[in-house]
Amino acid sequence: MRELTDDLMETVARELSVLPPVREEAIERILELAAQQRDAGPAAQAARIEPPQHGAWRARQRAWAGAGLAAALAALLWVGVARRSAPPEARLVDPAGPAGTAGEAASPVPGAVVVADLTAADDALRAVQFVLDAPGVRAVAVVGGFNDWDPAATRLERVPGTTVWTTTVLLPPGRYTYAFIVDDSTWVLDPRAPRAEDPDYGVQSSVLLVGRE
């Protein structure tokens, strides 16, 4: 084990050891968000952490018949579903059949979209806006290949005065599957996007194509 024996490294370590200024508001914010996590209900919190009994997520699925009317309808239906008294239990109702058999089931078209040519020379990032109209919910996040499927990584924010949640991320061109996670417990597909079947895990997701110029 080597010690820092030269002045230069000593100086470096000393400078880097100085603690940066701590904002009390930042700490308060953490505690406030933690309290929100907790208030989401022990069942919901447990559902977020422990695998549910049935081993799958519930998806709020709405048939996507196309365009605005369906989306508006979806929003209205969402209102009805979201106003619940008990915390949501995280279970998946797989439209293709019982969870675990997707892939073999005679499902409607699986959804894959084209991959833009991912030549190494072009790493251009495009701004992609995720939008979900979800009245009555406390938190919305988006998960997908672009953020390691991490519900903590990309949270949406509610546009004040509306029930619409949104965030914008920068993504290189390509095909991404994704879904929204609502209230840390419920897997929600994007009503506006094509769907992808999932022979591997039996959980549908939404598909996003990011193109080049």
Place this chain on the structure above:
Amino acid sequence: MSRAKVLAPATHGAQRAAADRAMNVEIFGDGTSPRRASLRSPGGARGPMSGLPDSTVARAKLGDHAAFAEIVRHYYPRCLRFARNMLGDLADAEDAVQEAFLRVHAALPRYTEYGRFEAWLFRILANQCRTMWARERRRAEWLLRYAPHHAGVAAEPPATDDARGALLREIDRALRELPALLREAFLLYHVEGMGYEQMMMITGARPSALKMRVKRARDLLRARLREVRSA
């Protein structure tokens, strides 16, 4: 050991340094700064620095809100320092630390490694820093490519604290040039004063690999800083 007073006065220069040192003393109890402890012994982290009794973690695990708050206040300054040194930007560091604590909070009910809480916390924080760093790099590349008139600003990590001066900026820049894994190992060992066993719990890498990373980081930093100084 007194609880750390987390509010740092908004002073500059010498006053700030004095306040920081005072904070060091409060947190670490025995009057040593973390750097000195690390130079004396790599196992310094197991000493007074760790601090929190297992019972606090146990209480937090059972849902005791006040216990969780204690945990946050106890570790926040060091987490912030580590994240800031990893990312080069204080705002990003605050974000990373916030995310890490929230993930810890969410996973507490199933946390079982008593006595290793600090390693677990830093592991989660290190992961957040890695993710954030990768994202920031892509963003910087995008700016360079698509907003070249901003490139001069974007390419440079934002100066976070003028009071610490030119030296720190040099060090910061050199640190930024290290590959993330080397930077991480260097900071954990020489700044956070952790031992290789704890670092293994944090990074998952074997002590032999970690030792090499630390040494290589030192070599690269030394070379870069000497280059800068002689320029």
Place this chain on the structure above:
Amino acid sequence: MTTSPFILAGAAALLLAASAAGQEPRLETRLDPATYRGVVAVIEQARARGLPTEPLVDKALEGVAKRAPGERIIGAVARLSERLGAARAALGPNASLAEVQAGAEALAVGVPEEALRELRATAPDASLAVPLGVLTQLVSRGIAVSRATETVLELLRRGARPPQLIALGQAVQEDIAQGMAPATALDVRLRGVLGALPSVSDDVRTTAGNRPPR
């Protein structure tokens, strides 16, 4: 898919169990130890074969988000690894990462390896990432594999470039979403694209992909 990946993964897991720690930090905090070891074993195998490992990490994390049991995650990652290997074998050793990944996705929806080889033979110098992606898209939307394959091959022979292929795929997808039968949609849109391409005699050598037009 056969069960051999599981056997291989299992054996490799035994060998690598001791050294799994730290190999994949992004997975280590999100998988239980047994699943982590299994997944790492598959990833290490893939890495040793020179296959891209990022799609494997992503597949595992997807499984975490979707609350799949550990065994299922290991299986999914193993199957993907097999597909990546098969795609690379079919597309040739110089295939780019994007091509190998697109090839694996095509295999996943039932496009045979033979089709990948044919594509490569038809356009040896072009990047097949986009053609494979469009092929996958067409099959996913309900067009028969043979029909879809023939279509893409024809387009490549005729010198269609990536933006044209992408446009075809998107248009067919939208038509089907509007209720058109998949085969009809393809017929209609194919006419449109072919009409815009130079006829075969104009350019003897296949120029699909990145080559600019004459």
